[in-house]
Amino acid sequence: MIETWVFSFLSADSLSPQEPSEPAQLQEAFDRYLELWTRCDQLGLDGLAFAEHHFSPMCLTPSPHLMVAALASRTKNLRFTTLGSVLPLHDARRYVEEVGMLDYLTGGRFEPGIAPGAGDREAVAAGIASEEVRPRFYSGADVFAKAIENPVVTQHDAFYNLEQVPLVPAMRPETGRATWVTVLSANSAEWTGQRGYKLCTAFLPVAAAVPLAEAYRAAADAAGHQVDPTMLGLRRRVFVAETDAQAQEIHESSVDKFAAVVGIQGLETADSEIRRRMMHPDDFAVGSPATVAEKLIEQCRAGGYGAIMAWTDFAQFTHDDLVRSHELLGREVAPVLRAAAVRSTVAVSEEQ
Numbered sequence: 001m002i003e004t005w006v007f008s009f010l011s012a013d014s015l016s017p018q019e020p021s022e023p024a025q026l027q028e029a030f031d032r033y034l035e036l037w038t039r040c041d042q043l044g045l046d047g048l049a050f051a052e053h054h055f056s057p058m059c060l061t062p063s064p065h066l067m068v069a070a071l072a073s074r075t076k077n078l079r080f081t082t083l084g085s086v087l088p089l090h091d092a093r094r095y096v097e098e099v100g101m102l103d104y105l106t107g108g109r110f111e112p113g114i115a116p117g118a119g120d121r122e123a124v125a126a127g128i129a130s131e132e133v134r135p136r137f138y139s140g141a142d143v144f145a146k147a148i149e150n151p152v153v154t155q156h157d158a159f160y161n162l163e164q165v166p167l168v169p170a171m172r173p174e175t176g177r178a179t180w181v182t183v184l185s186a187n188s189a190e191w192t193g194q195r196g197y198k199l200c201t202a203f204l205p206v207a208a209a210v211p212l213a214e215a216y217r218a219a220a221d222a223a224g225h226q227v228d229p230t231m232l233g234l235r236r237r238v239f240v241a242e243t244d245a246q247a248q249e250i251h252e253s254s255v256d257k258f259a260a261v262v263g264i265q266g267l268e269t270a271d272s273e274i275r276r277r278m279m280h281p282d283d284f285a286v287g288s289p290a291t292v293a294e295k296l297i298e299q300c301r302a303g304g305y306g307a308i309m310a311w312t313d314f315a316q317f318t319h320d321d322l323v324r325s326h327e328l329l330g331r332e333v334a335p336v337l338r339a340a341a342v343r344s345t346v347a348v349s350e351e352q
Helices: 023-042 064-072 092-105 121-125 130-149 173-177 186-194 206-222 244-253 257-267 272-278 289-303 319-339
Strands: 003-008 047-050 079-082 113-115 152-156 161-166 180-182 198-200 232-240 284-287 307-311
Touching (some): 003 319, 023 064, 023 319, 047 064, 064 079, 064 092, 079 113, 092 130, 092 173, 121 130, 130 152, 198 206, 232 244, 232 289, 232 319, 244 284
Parallel strands (some): 003 047, 113 180, 180 198, 198 232, 232 284, 232 307
Antiparallel strands (some): 152 161
16 A cells, blocks of 8 residues: 655745745635645545745745644544654754644644754754754754653753653654654664654655665664554655646646755755756656556555655646646545555565
């Protein structure tokens, strides 16, 4: 089985920081996205995942937990996560408390998501030294991990001075253990597997995603954690139309958000290999329902991934086209993915 999640960046008409959207445009964007995301529940999709980014008109959800709270009462079956909450920018104590609140507001449908952030640009802009980003992430992750097992937390380090502090409301332990971590490297995959968390890729071609999954499974196995394919998420840019030709035409005529706003500096990297991966053809599944399903299944089976995180609004599609893409994704692609078998252990030579 392959789960189908929608990953989204909420943005308005303008992607230019020099020409910000007017309040009326922002209100219209929030209204139409909330309507679209609510409809995802009726379309049979498995979940919604929200990004956290700051200082960019491409992502109007600097506090994705608020989006989860807004949608909790509008939906019945959808699960929610963040990919991911940027722990270096958060007070981990408050983050844990918000996770507890969302656990109960959603009736147990919230799965936390954490990340160090896509590079250090946003953290530096927020006043955090570049060299502190990773240490802050690991410190906050330690606070979070302790709170999963015991809501009374003690932690003394360079960033926290907590002594037997009760963090309430206490999340369900199973909610904390369903945490997603956004991963790009083998080291991060191993860190995630050692803790028994879920893994989600970003901008990785199949050739890189396969060994990442292997490193994750090996680390989880060594730590005594059981892994099933739905704990591995493959993020892909997805657009669906009735035919391949129609999907390609709409895609090619729509402004790519990544190129327009984020560009190569969006993930703050000077590494040419990472730049190449960002626009690799593997990252795009654009076409008819049959074409999209076939490509996603093939990639998931190659690495043993059991969840697709479909970034559906990666370009400035018209609202009607975006709605239709979600309808086709939910009604025609998701059932095919759900029926597809994915093995927990993949023999790379057989699948490639």
